Amino acid sequence: MKNMRNIFISFDVDDEDMIDLLRMQAKNKKFPFMFRDYSVKEPFKYGWGGEVRGLIHQSSIVIVAIGKNTHKSDAVNWEIGEAHRQGKIVIGARLHRKKKHKIPYTMNEYDKITYWDTHYIADILRKQ
Numbered sequence: 001m002k003n004m005r006n007i008f009i010s011f012d013v014d015d016e017d018m019i020d021l022l023r024m025q026a027k028n029k030k031f032p033f034m035f036r037d038y039s040v041k042e043p044f045k046y047g048w049g050g051e052v053r054g055l056i057h058q059s060s061i062v063i064v065a066i067g068k069n070t071h072k073s074d075a076v077n078w079e080i081g082e083a084h085r086q087g088k089i090v091i092g093a094r095l096h097r098k099k100k101h102k103i104p105y106t107m108n109e110y111d112k113i114t115y116w117d118t119h120y121i122a123d124i125l126r127k128q
Helices: 013-025 048-058 074-085 118-127
Strands: 004-010 034-037 061-066 089-094 112-115
Touching: 004 048, 004 074, 013 061, 048 074, 061 074, 074 089, 089 118, 112 118
Parallel strands: 004 034, 004 061, 061 089, 089 112
Antiparallel strands: none
16 A cells, blocks of 8 residues: 655646646556645635645645746745745655756755656655
8 A cells, every 4th residue: 555645746837737747647556655735726815825834734745846937936935945944854856857947945955856756756755
């Protein structure tokens, strides 16, 4: 049986199609782990920071999907900072193997950076 993890996925809105693909992949029985997706799917009208803070609190890990403009996203950088403040594990996953997009400035030397590889991410999750 696969382990269940609560995961917050931080991403730039331009990469939402890639995140939707991950959500679909996760439903496949061959996907190496199961997760409850606590990422923000709909914009909050009020109290965005408080809502996101609570979602990150419920998560055991934060995966940052790194695309072309992720490093510029104020929301992504805030979410990473909040994850660090809460002592969460942060993994940066580059969405495009052939491109080395900039990582968000709030990521630090303790955060793991990889390409989007579900088996590698699953390996990290198993060790946590």
